Each structure stands twice: as C-alpha cells, then as structure tokens.
C-alpha cells in the first residue's frame with residue numbers, strides 16, 4: 053500500500069516476515085505515527101493479534117501464518133504456539149483458515165509467504181470485479197476498515213474503490229467512524245487520504261441520515277466470517293447499516309476473499325461473536341466518558357442476514373446470495389482453498 057513517510061512515498065504491507073521476525077504496521081498508533089511492531093515469538097504474535105496491533109480478518113490470518121512459521125524456525129513447541137494463536141480472536145474465520153493451511157504445510161516459511169501473496173492477489177481481483185459495480189461519480193458508504201491494513205495489501209471493501217480511482221472514476225466515500233476502536237476514522241480515512249480518494253468521516257449514527265437524503269449510491273463493507281447461507285459477521289454496526297440501506301433501496305455489497313467464507317457453518321446464529329473489554333467503550337483516547345459506576349458491553353461484531361446483501365464481491369466474481377452454492381463449487385475446485 054502507498055504511504056507517505058517523512059515526505060517520501062513508500063510501499064509497505066500490513067504484515068511481512070524479515071530477519072527472523074514478523075513485522076507489522078502498528079495499527080494502534082495510526083494515523084499519528086507510522087511505527088513498525090516486531091514479533092519475535094508466538095507470545096508476541098498472540099499479543100499483536102489480540103490487542104489489535106494487527107487487525108482485519110485477512111491480515112490476522114497472514115500474521116498467524118507468519119507467526120507459526122517463525123515459531124517453527126525458533127524451535128517452539130508447536131502445540132503451545134497453535135493454542136495461543138488460535139485463542140486470540142474467535143470471529144475472524146481467516147485466522148482458522150490460515151492455521152489449517154499452515155498445519156497442512158508443516159508450518160514452512162514459504163507456505164506463509166505463499167499464503168500472504170495469495171491473500172493480497174485475491175484482494176486485487178476483488179478490486180477488479182468490484183470496480184464494475186461503481187459508476188462514475190458514486191458516493192459510497194463503508195464501515196470499519198476493510199482496506200490494505202486489514203489485508204496486507206489492496207483491501208477488500210476498499211479494493212474496488214482503489215481500482216475505480218485508478219481507472220479515472222470520481223468517487224466520494226462516507227467513512228463511518230466505527231466506535232469503539234475508530235477503525236473508520238483512524239485507519240480507513242488515513243488509507244483513503246494516502247490514495248487521494250475524497251472522503252468524509254461521519255459519526256456512526258449519521259449513516260442513516262445520509263442514506264435517507266439520497267446521498268449514498270451504494271455501500272461496500274468487508275466481512276469477518278461468511279456462512280453457507282450468506283449471513284455474515286462484520287464490525288459491530290454493520291447490521292443496522294445494511295437494514296437502513298435496504299429500506300432506502302441502496303445496494304449493499306460485501307467484499308471478501310475465499311479465506312473468509314466458512315461453509316461449515318449453516319447460518320449466522322452459529323458464528324462465535326467476540327466480546328471485548330468494556331474499557332474500549334468506557335474510554336475515548338484515554339479519557340473516561342461515562343460515570344465511574346457505569347459498566348459497558350462491547351460486542352466487536354454483529355451478524356447481518358443474507359437477505360440484506362445485494363451481492364458478495366469475491367476473487368471468483370460477484371455472487372448474489374442465491375448463487376452462493378456456485379461460489380462454493382468454485383472454491384472446492386481451487387487448490388489453494390483446499391491447501
């Protein structure tokens with residue numbers, strides 16, 4: 053992904069392996085600082101995933117893949133390393149996909165490199181297919197960060213926007229701020245700024261206002277896990293955006309690579325939903341915002357039923373919910389997906 057560091061343009065990935073370490077952009081510090089976080093053992097990888105140094109389903113998968121390869125190189129007990137990494141974030145299916153992939157490939161470093169390249173190549177294809185859904189002069193709503201930071205490169209929801217911009221289209225993006233961790237305001241807005249894509253950050257509860265006023269032409273979001281019937285988990289708040297989009301006749305697209313599809317789960321009720329520390333809700337930027345005596349609830353994801361999805365944008369093409377069995381067939385005959 054393109055970024056300006058100290059006035060110069062650089063290309064960086066969200067996660068990579070170098071000199072025996074797993075290196076990643078420290079996403080908790082963006083947009084104020086571009087720092088690199090180095091993980092040198094599986095404890096550090098588990099910490100980085102759990103505490104969201106690295107986040108976004110596909111990037112979590114890549115960090116896990118490199119982390120397992122590193123653990124093997126360093127002679128760690130692989131059962132312990134697997135257990136630590138598996139327990140980090142329960143909703144993102146890519147984590148479990150990457151673990152299975154690495155197990156099937158003896159935790160080899162070149163397998164992790166291949167996994168990472170596959171994921172970013174697949175997201176580029178999502179961009180190429182998704183671009184066709186974006187008319188010139190579109191206003192697009194997105195939620196959370198499903199950009200290059202969440203993937204390694206390109207992004208899922210942001211890939212079609214990047215491609216549209218590259219192809220000379222004029223687009224404008226409404227960026228939901230995405231409480232409590234503010235991935236929209238901090239990360240998506242930063243990525244769009246680096247790419248020169250016009251955008252405005254909106255409070256999460258302003259999305260319905262703009263949709264009802266006719267200011268949003270389409271919505272594109274990412275996903276953390278998509279089930280066999282098309283129900284999908286994504287950042288908390290996605291469900292209500294999808295319902296309001298349908299109410300206002302706005303197409304609602306879900307962009308995700310095959311590594312996010314969990315066809316072993318029939319419907320969204322079966323997706324494990326991560327509940328994070330209440331402190332993330334009770335504080336903003338280190339300042340307590342509610343009464344000291346108040347508690348909070350903090351589900352990190354919600355599930356949107358497939359009836360609210362216009363289509364899924366994947367590396368295999370664009371699929372309406374009723375066409376998911378066809379997608380499943382394509383994935384079954386894809387060697388990478390079956391390891």
Ligand code: MRU
Nearest residue numbers: 107108109198202208274275287
């Ligand atoms: O809690 P996060 O920041 O890991 O949640 C990320 C999301 O919900 C993204 O939309 C999703 O992982 C898709 S990322 C390409």
